[in-house]
Amino acid sequence: MNAIHKTLLTVSFGKVGWDAGKMPVLKLTTTGRKSGQKRLVMLTSPIQIGETWVIVASKGGDDDHPAWFLNLQDNPTVEVDIRGKKTTRTARIATSDERSKLWPEITTKFANYGGYQNRTNREIPLVFLELNS
Secondary structure (H helix, E strand, C coil): CHHHHHHHHHHCCCCCCCEECCEEEEEEEEECCCCCCEEEEEEECCEEECCEEEEECCHHHCCCCCHHHHHHHHCCEEEEEECCEEEEEEEEECCHHHHHHHHHHHHHHCHHHHHHHHHCCCCCCEEEEEECC
16 A cells, blocks of 8 residues: 555655555654664655644554564654645644543544454554644
């Protein structure tokens, strides 16, 4: 899906590809925890709280966390591109209380996330992408 999103954005000059499954799409750039190289991934955000965007480290219900999540654990400073507007943000993993409040809202609106959770024994993390002041 990442390749499709990137291609749509490129060939449409940024006019198509910013929405998927009734969710906004963002480009997240992390720093590779092993390589130190910039790593770009396209993700959806099921919830936005003011200027903070929430993303889900589901990896389709895989038993391992996605690489981008592991990267931001090591270096929470990330670049986020939302509809062509780039900002530097700090990624913060939701606390248990925050997740327990948001998870039902996310899975009610977007049932696929509940299905992903059912496929794995790991608790799928939520990540807040907070604007730097």
